Amino acid sequence: MTETTISPEEQNQLLQDSIKVIQRETNAMRKCLESKGRLMDALKHASNFLTELRASQLTPKQYYELYIIVYDSLNLLAQFLKDNHPHHHLSDLYELVQYAGNIVPRLYLMITVGTVYMTIPDAPVKEIMKDMIEMCRGVQYPIRGLFLRYYLSQRTKTILPQENLDSIQFIITNFIEMNKLWVRLQHQGPSREKDKRLKEREELKILVGSNLVRISQLENYDFEYYKTDILPTIIEQIIQCKDVLAQEYLLDVIIQVFPDEFHLKTLDELLQCIKKLNPAVDYKKIFINLIDRLTNFIKREEITELSDIADFNLFDKLWDYIKEFELINEFQVYELNLLLESITKLSLIFYPKKYENIDLVLRFAIEKAKELELDEQKENFSSLLLMPVDNLSKPSKILKLQNFSELLNLQPAKVNKQLSLIILDRLLSQNFRISNLQTLNGLFSLFKIIINDKNNDNNANYANEQEKIGKLIHLISNKKDVTIHSKLLTQAKNFLNGGNIKFTYPSIFFNTLKLIRFNPESQIVNSLFKFMSRLINELFRIGLIELSFKLHLAGAQLSDQIKLEEISYEFFAQCFTVYEESISDSRLQYQSIVSIIGVLQQTRNFTRENYDTLITKTALYGSKLLKKPDQCRSVYFASHLWWGVEIPALGEEEGISEFYRDGKRVLECLQRALRVADACMDSVVSIELFIEILNRCLYYFIHGNENITVKYINGLIELIQTNVDSLAEENNTNLELPKKHFLRTLDYINTQKEIDERFQLISR
Structure with missing residues (x-):
């Protein structure tokens, strides 16, 4: 354990001194290895730099820095032994290094030689493995023992026999001993340094977890062996250690590294394990990680519903656990929301058509929402409510969830409105039609907080929100039955009557208009027009x-x-x-x-x-x-x-119709x-109007109105010209635009003279 009497500066100085010793002794060892017949000297230098790993006043990070340098140095020795093993009897050497004076250098050398010895044909691998794992018990100081066993794990990583199960037991044994050392670290030293020790343990946890990762990478076992031997042994150790950090971390490692299929088939064992953990453990985090892993498995495999999932009763098992778990724990709303969100997502992926599962979760949330105090920031069920909206094949299917609307309306008003707008946007973005009263009643009940909002008529956001309700009305349609369509519009009006009809009634009006246009022969057309008239009158009454x-x-x-x-x-x-x-x-x-x-x-x-x-x-x-x-x-x-x-749209033609x-x-x-x-009174305005009337006369003249004569047109042109000339003499600056308009009109007349002989008589 880190001594409390030494300052960080002194710790750093110790580290630097140790690094220098290791580098010096490593160089000396290398020279001996390069010289023939000096292996014993090389081992002596190795023992010297390994002595630095006896340090007890370094932090885990500093000790790890030493370990990395030592590991590289021992690699040189291991490679030499492997390359020159015909010249050295590794069995004798394996016995020899065990006579090193101090236990830490002795065991590091023993593992280094022993792992090289294991690679030699006909080596007693099983005995060496057993010998090394047992000898490591000699180091019980937590940090030194953890790194020693981590070294054992690293050196044996690629050489353990794959064809038998002894390798698995070897790794499990190493894991158990490392976990004991790791947990013991928490209980050494003064209580005032508890947080400091916890931080140090956080830095060391990967050493312990690496054993479980290694087991998951082995291929010489099947599910049955995992279920009967591997998992029970690991779970037993996790439960017995009773350490919060160890239990949280190691269970998470199990969930993350072993196959998803294994988790499905050992779900009962995992849930029972979680129940037996230290009460201070964050059960929620472990449980959510487990559910997320199972959920992602289905998504990753692109399977909509496993054929044998029913055999697991997966949702029922997890749901029963959540209810039991909730009874013995006091949750904040946001914590409970995370749990419910994860189980909802799993059900949506595993059982996409079982809406009753989601309703069960929503009903549970409703009961809790009535008990707990919700707020607009964190304490609400907003993400849970969005889960079915985001994951159902069509957002409109939320109407099949009987408890959705009730839970939504229990949320704080601001949250309710935000969620309603999100759902409304999703609905409007899809090809969706409201074709029956059940759907209409469900949707308008869902969005009543938007419909009944009259707080800020002049706000741009408010107008945008109300216009979305108007767009929703345009989704009302029943092409098969005009009467049902009409009833839907009437019901929509009843829902909207308490809201801001300025934004919504026009949509009902034009939907009705469209209904009439496509069904002009319907017997209810007259009543539809009366309905439209009532809508207009109500709009008129509000100004x-x-x-x-x-x-x-x-x-x-x-x-x-x-x-x-x-x-x-x-x-x-x-x-x-x-x-x-x-x-x-x-x-x-x-x-x-x-x-x-x-x-x-x-x-x-x-x-x-x-x-x-x-x-x-x-x-x-x-x-x-x-x-x-x-x-x-x-x-x-x-x-x-x-x-x-x-x-033309009516099929009319000039000269025929x-x-x-x-x-x-x-x-x-x-x-x-x-x-x-x-x-x-304004002469310029008069001239502009004269010109506009002239253009109108030309229109009728072209279209054959015999009452518009050439004489009348000429008289009008002369009138305009006289007025233009009169104002020009006065240098009226506003005359420019009317004058250009007049000239364009005269140019048009000249153009028409080339194609219509009637224009020849119009003077310019």
């Missing part, structure tokens, strides 16, 4: 005016496309109501009128009377806008409502727009 207007317009467009005139008319009427009563912003009013014009212009199924009512109302609204430019543009846009054009056209009303709209443009 979402612009959104409500747009959704009414979308409903009007769809209902016209499937030839439901009355419903379409009602949606347009609602648009006008929202416009009149709730839209006051002038810019939004203009955009709304343009949107209505765009949809109305594409309608095809109104009676003449209803269509005239709607388009006249629209044009009237446009003419009453606050700003003159908005009035002007709305009115000339409205002119298109009296001049229908073909929609019939369209609603009234050239006179078109001209009236353009003239009205012209008057409004002329009334603008």
